[in-house]
Amino acid sequence: MIWFTLLLVVLVLAALWASMTTTLLRATLGLALASALLSVVMFSMGATLAAAMELSVCAGLISVVLVSVASLTRPRSIQEEIASRRSRLRRIWPLPLVLIAGGVALSFVHAPVDIVLRLPAGDGDVRTVLWSMRQLDLFGQILILLAGALGVLVLFRKEAKDDD
Amino acid sequence: MTIEMPQSFWLYFTFFVLLLVDGLWCMLATRNLVRILIGLEILMKSVTFFLIAAGYLSGRMALAQALVVTVIVIEVVVVVVVAGIILGFHRKHDSLDVGNTKRMKG
DSSP states (O other): OHHHHHHHHHHHHEEEEEHHSHHHHHHHHHHHHHHHHHHHHHTTTOOOHHHHHHIIIIIIIIIIOOOOOHHHSSSHHHHHHHHHHHHHHHTTTTHHHHHHHHHHHHOOOEEEOOOOOOOOOOOOOOHHHHIOHHHHHHHHHHHHHHHHHHHHHHHHHHHHHHHH | OOOOOOOOOOHHHHHHHHHHHHHHHHHOOOOOOOOOOOOOHHHHHHHHHHHHHHHHHTTTTTHHHHHHHHHHHHHHHHHHHHHHHHHHHHHHOOBGGGGGEEEOOO
């Protein structure tokens, strides 16, 4: 239990580093680290398929997208950087204190919770659930993927027209 | 080495809340659009974690995994589309400052 709790603490620390660090590249690395740690957490809990998806898609693909966005934008001047860093520091510094206080306060709560779900039985293999019980989810996923691809196409076509 | 898994709802809930607060604060404390996207991603991590924890505690891990796979697919599409919007915004305004969104038409 100690190892698992430590893993969760490191996960929150990685997310905190992603929120607080000064450069976008470091923030992206922090997010990738948090995703990788979350996939380890999921794997420990027995969610192997979700862990593999989290590691490959969130820690891999999304990090690549975010690094690409950071590299395609104009770097700030030194004056802009200093001014932005000061104003950001003023807004972000209470965050670690809030997280520590929240974590300590919640660690004292031990109220009993009844989380028995009133759902139909049939919880076996994830593939069976996905293909037999959640077909509508799969249909929605396909629609969302197509909508996303179309959205990106429309965005870049408009930008190419603007460049002409 | 085997990891002993805790059965306490409040342990999972505590870390869910911490990640949620972290993501919300990251979104609210910055003026950079990419950082807002990173904050949104941290929020999604907290939701993913809590879905898996709920599946683990209720003994319905397969259902939780199916939902998490759906969440991850939607997450990727959101990130890619928002990244495209951010790049378009940067080309128009030469800035990633969220304050410039006030100048947008429509």
